[in-house]
Amino acid sequence: MKDRAIYLLGERILPGESKIVEVEIAKLHTMTKLKVPIIIERSKIDGPVVLFSAGLHGDEINGTEIVRQIIRRKINKPKCGTIICIPIINIFGFVNQSRQFPDGRDLNRVFPGSKTGSLASRFAHFLVKEIVPLLDYAVDFHAGGASRFNAPQIRIVQNNTELKELAKVFKAPFTLYSKNISGSFRSVCTKLGVKMLLFEGGKSLDLNTEITQEGIDGAKRFLFHLDMLNPKKDADFTVDPTLFIEKSNWIRAQYSGLFIGLTKTGSYVTKGDVLATISDPFGKVEHKVKAPNSGYIINANDGAIVYQGDAIFHISTQLENE
Incomplete structure (x- = not known):
C-alpha cells in the first residue's frame, strides 16, 4: 500500500492529522533559539497540497496577520488535501522589524540557496529541499516596502493560463x-512546478484591516476553487472581477520636500488630476504632482518627506484588452 x-x-504526518513542526535554522547571537513554526493540517481525503506563507521580508507583517487569521478562523482545515501555513518565514527579520536577515541579505533574492552558504541562503535551501517538493499550489503574502502602500493585488507572469485562472478566482482588486x-x-517555485500567486497589499510595519480581509477572502475563494474549502466556511464570490494590468509606470518626485498625498490607493484618476503636493518646510514653495495619464493608483508613498527621484505613485497605463 502506498504510504500517504x-x-x-x-x-x-498522516492523513487526518494536525501537526506543528518547529524549524530551528540558527540561534541569535545571545545563543537564544529562534524557531519557525510550520502548521500542517491534513484531511483524511486525498487532494492538493497548498502553502500559505508570509514574512519572507520580516517587516511585512500584514501578510503574517492574513496567515494568522487563516489559522485562527480554521480556514486551514481542508475538506480534502493538505494546507501548510508558515506565518513568518524570516523570523530573524520579524524579531528585528527588518526586511533582511541578520546577515544583511534579502531572503527573497537568494533562492535556491545553499546548505553551506550565508544564513539567509541556508534558510532558502531548507525551504527548497523540505517544503517546496511537497507543494502543488502556494500563495505568498507580501506588503509594500519603504512607506509605500500597495493596493491589494496578485502578481503573476504573463501568458500562463493556469495562473491567470487562479488570479481570477482569488479576485483581488488588481492583478499585475x-x-x-x-x-x-516565486521564481524557484515556478521552476519546480508549484503554481504560486504572489499577493501584495498594505505596507511594511503596518496592519490594515481592509488588506487583511482581502487576503482572507481571496484565500477562501482559492481553496473553494480547488474543492478544499472546509464546508463550514463560506467564500464570497459577489465581488467585482479582478482588473488585469498589462502595463504600469512609477511617478517619481521631481522635487524634494514635505509630501502630502491627496489620492487613495486603488482609486481611478484622470490625466491632469492633482495627486499630491510637495512643499518646502518654510511656506514659500508648493509643487503639485499631477497624473501623467488616466489609470488606477496601485501603490502610493505614505512617507511625510520625499527626495527628488523617489517613487511616489505607481499608476496603470494599460489594462488587458484595452
Missing part, C-alpha cells in the same frame, strides 16, 4: 503581470 504520509524534518525575479521564492 508527508514527511518533514523526520516528522511523519510581472516577471519572476531571479533568486526569488
